[in-house]
Amino acid sequence: MSTIALHDEHNHDHADHGHHKETLISKYIFSMDHKMIAKQFLITGIIMAVIAMGLSILFRIQLAWPDQNFPFLETFLGKWAEGGRIKPDFYLALVTIHGTIMVFFVLTAGLSGTFSNLLIPLQIGARDMASPFLNMLSYWFFFMACVIMMSSFFIQTGPASGGWTVYPPLSVVAKAMPGSGLGMTLWLISMVLFVASSLMGGINYVSTILNMRTKGMDLWKMPLTIWAFFLTAILGILSFPVLVAGVVLMVFDRSFGTSFYLSDIVMGTDILPNEGGSPILWQHLFWFLGHPEVYIVIMPALGISSEVISVNSRKPIFGYHAMVYSLIGITVLSFIVWGHHMFVTGMNPLLGGVFMITTLIIAVPSAVKTFNYLATLWRGNIRFTPAMLFAIGLVSFFISGGLTGIFLGNASLDINLHDTYFVVAHFHLVMGSAAIFGMLAGVYHWFPKMFGRMMNAKLGYLHFWLTFIAAYLVFFPLHFLGLDGVPRRYYAFTEFEFMKKWLTVNVFVTWAAIMAALAQVAFLFNFFYSIFKGKVSPQNPWESNTLEWTAPVEHLHGNWPGEIPTVYRWPYDYSKPGHDADFIPQTVPFSQTMSSNLPHDFEGNAEAEKIQQDWELANPVAESKG
Amino acid sequence: MVLTMEKMQDTFDPKPRKFIVWLFVVSSTIMFGGFTSYYLVFAASKGKGHGLVLPDAFIYSSLVIIASSITLVLASKALKKLNFSLQRNMLWITVILAVAFGVMQFNAWGSMVRTGATLVGNNAAISFIYVVSGMHLLHIIGGVGLIINALAGSYKSLPVAKVQYRMEIASIFWHFIDILWIYLYVFLLLNR
Numbered sequence: 001m002s003t004i005a006l007h008d009e010h011n012h013d014h015a016d017h018g019h020h021k022e023t024l025i026s027k028y029i030f031s032m033d034h035k036m037i038a039k040q041f042l043i044t045g046i047i048m049a050v051i052a053m054g055l056s057i058l059f060r061i062q063l064a065w066p067d068q069n070f071p072f073l074e075t076f077l078g079k080w081a082e083g084g085r086i087k088p089d090f091y092l093a094l095v096t097i098h099g100t101i102m103v104f105f106v107l108t109a110g111l112s113g114t115f116s117n118l119l120i121p122l123q124i125g126a127r128d129m130a131s132p133f134l135n136m137l138s139y140w141f142f143f144m145a146c147v148i149m150m151s152s153f154f155i156q157t158g159p160a161s162g163g164w165t166v167y168p169p170l171s172v173v174a175k176a177m178p179g180s181g182l183g184m185t186l187w188l189i190s191m192v193l194f195v196a197s198s199l200m201g202g203i204n205y206v207s208t209i210l211n212m213r214t215k216g217m218d219l220w221k222m223p224l225t226i227w228a229f230f231l232t233a234i235l236g237i238l239s240f241p242v243l244v245a246g247v248v249l250m251v252f253d254r255s256f257g258t259s260f261y262l263s264d265i266v267m268g269t270d271i272l273p274n275e276g277g278s279p280i281l282w283q284h285l286f287w288f289l290g291h292p293e294v295y296i297v298i299m300p301a302l303g304i305s306s307e308v309i310s311v312n313s314r315k316p317i318f319g320y321h322a323m324v325y326s327l328i329g330i331t332v333l334s335f336i337v338w339g340h341h342m343f344v345t346g347m348n349p350l351l352g353g354v355f356m357i358t359t360l361i362i363a364v365p366s367a368v369k370t371f372n373y374l375a376t377l378w379r380g381n382i383r384f385t386p387a388m389l390f391a392i393g394l395v396s397f398f399i400s401g402g403l404t405g406i407f408l409g410n411a412s413l414d415i416n417l418h419d420t421y422f423v424v425a426h427f428h429l430v431m432g433s434a435a436i437f438g439m440l441a442g443v444y445h446w447f448p449k450m451f452g453r454m455m456n457a458k459l460g461y462l463h464f465w466l467t468f469i470a471a472y473l474v475f476f477p478l479h480f481l482g483l484d485g486v487p488r489r490y491y492a493f494t495e496f497e498f499m500k501k502w503l504t505v506n507v508f509v510t511w512a513a514i515m516a517a518l519a520q521v522a523f524l525f526n527f528f529y530s531i532f533k534g535k536v537s538p539q540n541p542w543e544s545n546t547l548e549w550t551a552p553v554e555h556l557h558g559n560w561p562g563e564i565p566t567v568y569r570w571p572y573d574y575s576k577p578g579h580d581a582d583f584i585p586q587t588v589p590f591s592q593t594m595s596s597n598l599p600h601d602f603e604g605n606a607e608a609e610k611i612q613q614d615w616e617l618a619n620p621v622a623e624s625k626g
Numbered sequence: 627m628v629l630t631m632e633k634m635q636d637t638f639d640p641k642p643r644k645f646i647v648w649l650f651v652v653s654s655t656i657m658f659g660g661f662t663s664y665y666l667v668f669a670a671s672k673g674k675g676h677g678l679v680l681p682d683a684f685i686y687s688s689l690v691i692i693a694s695s696i697t698l699v700l701a702s703k704a705l706k707k708l709n710f711s712l713q714r715n716m717l718w719i720t721v722i723l724a725v726a727f728g729v730m731q732f733n734a735w736g737s738m739v740r741t742g743a744t745l746v747g748n749n750a751a752i753s754f755i756y757v758v759s760g761m762h763l764l765h766i767i768g769g770v771g772l773i774i775n776a777l778a779g780s781y782k783s784l785p786v787a788k789v790q791y792r793m794e795i796a797s798i799f800w801h802f803i804d805i806l807w808i809y810l811y812v813f814l815l816l817n818r
Contacts, residue, residue: 130642203649211642241653245660248757257746258753260664275748278671281664288660 022557030140032132033557037139038118039450042443044139045110046527048146049436050520052101057517059094062086064503064510066492080158088491089178092161095489096179099164100149100187102432104194107297109142109201111439112236115300116205116229118446122548123223125214125565127558130207134200141197148190152183160187163489165286168261168279172253175267185254188247195240195247202233202240209233214547216567221586223546223571224310224317227324228303231331232296238335239292246285253277280345287338294431295334298398299327301438302369305391307571308441309373311544312388313380314582316572319372326365333362343414352411359409366402370395381575381582385542386460390441393468394434400472401430404479419489422482425475433471440467443527448541452553453534459526466519473512477505545571545585569601594619640791647795651802654765658806661758662813668750675818676751678743680811683734687727688811694723695804698773698797705793710780713793717777720800724770731763758810765803772796 031037058077061070062085069084080090117135121128129135152159161179162170170176171184209230213222222230249260253274261282262274310317317323339347339355347355373395382388404426407413417423440463447455481502486493493499493506540549547567551559565587573584578596590597590608594615602608669675701716735756738744745756772795779792 131646134646199650199653203646203653206649207642207645211639211645237649237653238656241657242660245657245664248761249661249664252745252753252757258750258757259748260668260750260753273748276672277750278668281667284667285660285664 030136032128032136033555034117034121034128034132034135035450035555035559037135038114040139041109041113041117041142042450044143044146045106045114045439046524048101048105048110050524051150052098052106053517053520055094055098055101057513058086059091059098060506060510060513062091062491063493064507066494066503089161090158091491092163092177092489093159093179093183096161096163096166097149097152097159100160103164103293103297104191105142105146105149107431107435107439108198108236108293109194111300111435111442112198112205112229112232112296113139113142113201114439115225115304115442115446116201116233118450119225119548120205120208120229121212122449122551122559123226123546124209124212124217125547125560125567126208126212127560127564129204130212131204134204138197138200138204141193141200145190145194145197148186148193152186152190155182155186157181157183159183165283165290166250167286168250168253168282169265172250172261173265173267173272174254188251188254191247192244195244198236198240202236205229205233206237214564214567217547220321221567221570224306224320224323224327225300225303225546227327228299228306231327232299232303235292235296235299235331235334239289239296242285243289246282246289249285250282280342283342283345284338287341288335290341291338292334294427295330297431297435298438299330301394301435301441302327302398304438304442304445305373305394307546308387308391308445309376309395310572310574311445311542312383312385312391313376314383314574315376315380316574317372318375318378319368320570320572322368323372326368329365330362333358333365337362340409340411340414343411344418349411356409356411360406362409363402363406366398370399370402383542385444386455386457386464387441387445387542389461389464389468390437390444393464394437394441396468397429397434397437397471400476401426401428401434405430416485417482419487420482421478421486421488424488425478425482428475428478429471433475437468440523445542446548447527447530447534448537448553449548451531451534452537452555453530454537454541455530455534456526459522463519463522463526466522467516470512470516470519474509474516477509481505540585543581543583545573545583547571547586550585550587638785638787638791640787640794643791644795644798647798651798654802655806658758658761658810661754661761662810665751665754665813665817668754669817672751674751676743676749676755676814677818678738678741678752678755680755680814681734681737683730683737684811687730687734688808690723690727690730691804691807694720694727695801697723698800701776702793702797705780705790708786710783714777714780717773717780721770721773721777724766724773728763728766731759734759755814758814762803762807762810765806769796769800769803772799 026032028036031040058073061073070081071084073081073086074084077086077090080087086094117129120126149159157178159179160166160171160183161177162184166184166187170180172180174181174184209222209226249258252258253260253262257274259274259277261279262272262277265272265274306317306323337355337359339351340359343352343355377392404422408417408423408426444455444460447453484498484502486499486502493502537553539553542549547565550565552561567586568589569584569586571586573579575582576584576593576596579593584593584596590601590612594612597612599609599612602612665675697716697720701713701720704710704712704716738752738755743749743752743755745753747753772792776789776792776796779789783789784792
């Protein structure tokens with residue numbers, strides 16, 4: 001035991017942390033153990049997801065029954081739903097905060113924060129992150145950001161309501177609407193904390209992956225999860241600071257009266273003094289982050305599903321290198337496509353054409369990944385675990401949502417489709433549903449690693465099918481609203497003749513959304529019940545090759561008692577011909593698997609090849625065994 | 627057991643943490659890249675920049691911050707020779723120069739205000755000068771924190787490896803914000 005304690009000490013570097021008595025506070029609250037921080041991120045993320053889902057149900061009720069009164073709404077929301085009807089201002093706040101929470105707090109912090117923290121040290125063979133202290137700070141900044149964002153529901157003027165992209169002037173002129181006041185200030189404070197949290201996390205992930213891999217774990221032996229987290233963190237480091245720059249300028253405009261984004265604004269009869277600024281510049285700065293952000297959301301989910309699909313197909317991932325290179329391709333391309341969010345801002349058509357081409361090129365790495373998933377599934381010994389179903393669900397959403405991206409990426413079609421429900425349908429499938437499904441796949445798959453217990457599979461199946469069907473029922477019809485020109489962010493569709501025919505569809509969509517929300521009860525019950533009462537997990541429940549399953553089930557700070565295992569092979573040796581089991585963990589040396597070794601396993605090491613050839617000559621039967 | 631303990635002794639590995647500082651430098655560079663690209667696009671669309679003759683105080687502050695980098699290099703050299711007292715003195719001089727830098731930045735802002743080029747006004751390019759130099763000054767405060775951290779390590783006589791580690795991260799960051807200021811100053815000079 002003392003060995004473990006010593007590892008503990010060396011991990012902290014601070015002499016004053018040398019004593020290793022774990023108190024309740026140091027273990028569960030201000031923990032510096034990456035596994036505990038992962039759980040903190042996950043549970044906070046789940047709570048935020050439930051809140052954001054609740055907000056979406058509220059505005060779906062408004063969209064479906066704009067003329068009806070729901071007295072219970074007034075009970076819960078008070079003056080924001082006087083007479084049982086949601087007020088227009090509050091409706092705008094609902095969509096804004098729903099978007100903000102889902103994109104940033106659930107799918108960025110909840111997804112990357114959870115799985116990067118849990119899996120990076122465990123899968124590369126490190127005792128903890130490069131800086132456990134920064135890692136802890138990263139969680140607490142995130143937590144403060146959540147609290148501040150939610151606190152805006154408890155102020156007189158309500159939360160920010162200019163949309164999650166907070167375009168000026170609504171976000172800058174404090175008197176523009178109720179949500180532009182204190183609510184917007186809180187939004188900005190919350191986002192600054194959030195960006196700080198993301199950067200501390202991301203910097204830590206990159207440094208850990210590049211510097212702290214165990215012996216034998218070269219970059220090309222890393223699981224695709226790690227590649228995805230690595231590239232996601234790089235994206236964050238390179239794009240979030242630009243948002244900070246934009247936000248700083250916005251704070252100056254709001255609080256000090258500068259004119260970075262404002263010019264020629266008339267409010268009622270008042271002419272504002274600001275001159276010379278440009279709201280378009282905010283859009284450039286915002287989308288320079290905003291577009292990479294959608295890949296920050298989807299790439300970890302893609303990495304998780306690569307791993308889950310390969311493990312549960314009992315086959316090596318198809319095209320491992322192609323998977324990595326397409327992630328790299330997406331990473332690079334994501335920085336030169338932001339203009340496709342701004343086709344209708346009066347952009348020079350030539351520039352629009354450039355952004356269109358770069359955008360459409362992203363279809364190439366995305367398609368490579370999709371086909372590789374399908375090829376991995378092809379003729380595999382598929383085990384339909386709940387995690388596997390969610391991973392396959394991700395592939396489905398990624399295809400059906402991705403296809404509409406090709407429409408939207410086209411500068412001329414976008415004139416019609418911009419700011420309609422077509423866009424809403426597109427991104428809710430391709431990054432919303434797909435990323436959530438990736439996250440859920442990860443939760444079901446690594447739950448045993450996090451809590452030492454298994455989740456109930458039957459409830460998992462119920463959860464999957466209800467959610468999968470409901471998600472399509474919600475988002476598929478929205479494409480048709482969008483094609484018909486129905487704009488997003490409108491409070492009610494009763495005022496325009498051509499939109500009235502869509503009211504019945506909105507009722508249908510709202511019922512589907514309620515069904516999706518109820519399906520999450522199966523998950524929440526399963527999750528919290530299994531933490532305490534789930535079946536105790538075996539060492540390696542999914543018979544997986546990666547390193548985390550060699551660490552003991554009961555957690556210890558430092559992950560492995562004694563030496564960190566050495567890695568000898570890539571993580572995808574599933575169903576290798578000639579081997580008796582259908583998986584070979586990364587820690588098994590080739591000398592123990594002589595019957596299944598292949599020439600390319602030795603990466604040109606002549607001596608090893610010679611030993612293998614000699615062994616094969618001496619054991620001719622082995623050849624035919626496979 | 628003894629073996630493990632010996633191993634632990636020499637596994638203080640500063641590399642991953644130093645790497646963290648480098649990554650912070652990268653992200654900070656990107657942030658100022660964001661600011662300056664705002665400025666470039668803004669100035670291009672208006673056909674004009676801030677149009678000011680920058681206050682002389684900026685020249686002096688640039689000289690001071692270059693001097694502070696030199697004293698910091700001298701402190702590092704002193705530490706390599708294990709001359710702790712020289713290292714501390716040089717670090718103290720660096721801190722003093724840093725404070726002087728801050729004072730001069732305030733002076734520069736003061737003289738800009740006196741000529742009528744205030745933060746709040748209708749020329750965002752002028753407001754921009756205040757914002758970037760202010761954001762840079764925030765970095766200076768962080769940098770001073772790191773230098774004081776290095777000083778404290780030296781006074782507490784931590785193991786040499788740790789004193790060196792603290793010295794190195796302070797140096798990486800401080801030279802970065804030095805170069806950053808020079809970049810910002812030259813940028814503002816060239817893009818009137």
